[in-house]
Amino acid sequence: MNSIMDFIEEESENFQVNDCGILPSFHSCEAYVGMKIIKAGKLQPRQCDVMNKKVTYFFYGKPSYIVAEKFPNKKELSYLPVCFIVDTTKIPIYKAYPFDTGGFAAGLYSGIFHRDVDLNSYEIDNNILSIRKYVSVMFENNINYINGNVVSREATNMDIYSLSKLITSEGDIRFDERANTIELLTEKETELSTSLKCIIMPKNLLRDKEIKKFLSDNEKIDCITYNYRNLTKAEIYHETVFRLAMKYMGVEV
Numbered sequence: 001m002n003s004i005m006d007f008i009e010e011e012s013e014n015f016q017v018n019d020c021g022i023l024p025s026f027h028s029c030e031a032y033v034g035m036k037i038i039k040a041g042k043l044q045p046r047q048c049d050v051m052n053k054k055v056t057y058f059f060y061g062k063p064s065y066i067v068a069e070k071f072p073n074k075k076e077l078s079y080l081p082v083c084f085i086v087d088t089t090k091i092p093i094y095k096a097y098p099f100d101t102g103g104f105a106a107g108l109y110s111g112i113f114h115r116d117v118d119l120n121s122y123e124i125d126n127n128i129l130s131i132r133k134y135v136s137v138m139f140e141n142n143i144n145y146i147n148g149n150v151v152s153r154e155a156t157n158m159d160i161y162s163l164s165k166l167i168t169s170e171g172d173i174r175f176d177e178r179a180n181t182i183e184l185l186t187e188k189e190t191e192l193s194t195s196l197k198c199i200i201m202p203k204n205l206l207r208d209k210e211i212k213k214f215l216s217d218n219e220k221i222d223c224i225t226y227n228y229r230n231l232t233k234a235e236i237y238h239e240t241v242f243r244l245a246m247k248y249m250g251v252e253v
Contacts, residue, residue: 003121003122003157003159003160004098004121004122004123004124004134004159004160004163005123005124005125005130007137007156007157007159007160008124008130008133008134008137009133010156011137012133012136012137016136017129017132017133017136019136019140019141019142020132020135020136020141020142020145021132021142022088022089022128022132023060023061023062023088023142023249024061024085024086024087024088024197024249025058025059025060025061025085025086025087025088025091025184026058026059026060026061026062026063026064026065026083026084026085026086026245027043027056027057027058027059027065027083027084027086027190028059028063028065028067028081028082028083028084028241029067029081029082029084030067030068030078030079030080030081030082030234031077031078031079031080031081031082031201031202031205032078032079033082034082034084034199034201034205035082035205035208035211037082037084037192038192038199038210038211038214039210039211039214041191041192041193041214042189042190042191042192043056043084043086043189043190043192044056044189045186045187045188045189048185049105050101050102050104050105051095051101051185053187054187055094055185055186055187056185056186056188056189056190057183057184057185058086058088058091058183058184058185058186059178059181059182059183059184060088060096060131060181060182060183060184061135061142061145061146061181061182062146062177062181062242062245062246063083063085063200063238063241063242063245064100064176064177064178064181065178066176066235066238067079067080067081067082067234067235067237067238068080068081068233068234068235069235071234071235072233072235073233074233074234074235075230075231075232075233075234076234077202077204077228079234080201080202080228080234080237081200081201081234081237081238081241082199082200082201082202082205083199083200083201083241083245084192084196084198084199085196085197085198085199085200085245085248086190086195086196086197087195087196087197088128088184089128090190090194090195091184091186091190091195092186092187092188093126093127093128093184093185093186094126094185094186094187094188095123095126095184095185096123096124096125096126096130096131096182096183096184096185097119097122097123097124097182097183098122098124098134098138098163098180098182098183099122099163099166099178099179099180099181099183100175100178100179100181100183101119101183103175103178103179104119105119108174108175108179109166109175109179111173112162112165112166112169113162113166114158114162117159117162121159122159122163124182131182131184134182135182137151138150138151138163138164138167139151142251143251146246146251146253147253148167148177148180150164150167150168150180166179166180167179167180192214192218192221193218193221196218196221197221197222198221198222198223198224198248199215199221199222199223199224200224200225200226200241200244200245200248201223201224201225201226202225202226202227202228202237203225203226203227203228204228205225206223206225222248224244224248226240226241226244
């Protein structure tokens with residue numbers, strides 16, 4: 001067992017894991033990609049340089065990925081965020097981490113973690129109970145987790161000390177709340193008809209006949225839309241999607 005799981009198992013005896021119900025997981029992408037996913041009826045794993053294999057990424061409990069951040073001046077509809085809210089129990093989890101592994105690999109956390117830190121030291125066991133234990137131990141409950149409010153305690157080892165510093169970072173830093181959000185990876189295809197709970201997308205996409213047919217054929221899947229104003233930057237709609245997702249979950253932010 002690695003450093004973080006040793007800590008979680010030891011500390012979880014002091015917390016009520018039942019206070020942390022299972023949250024949905026989120027996959028966000030550009031509208032152009034999202035339309036292809038909807039029409040294909042599934043999320044298909046894509047090659048990942050960090051894992052060196054094909055995987056699909058999800059963020060547990062909140063849509064933390066900022067779509068189009070690498071293209072800050074894009075104002076086309078095709079770059080707007082589409083968010084898939086998936087039943088976490090339907091995801092065959094391959095790996096789980098307490099932060100964005102892409103940010104770790106890119107060195108965004110190098111000011112906090114020691115240069116010799118191994119990513120595997122922070123791997124959470126790939127099951128929902130371990131994920132809930134992590135949330136319980138580090139945040140006490142789901143609301144604190146969503147808001148990034150970590151439980152204050154004396155760290156028992158350097159890895160946990162560094163993780164707590166990462167979660168509570170403030171000021172002029174190069175990373176965002178992906179650093180305090182659980183990342184889930186799966187090697188399997190995710191069938192939308194059986195796994196998807198809700199789609200959040202620009203209202204304009206409802207003009208597409210295939211998307212309308214998908215929603216008609218899958219009436220149990222909710223669809224939440226937001227309005228798009230012409231000549232507005234795509235990345236500003238991240239907050240819109242986040243708030244719509246929280247409202248769907250019944251969480252006040």
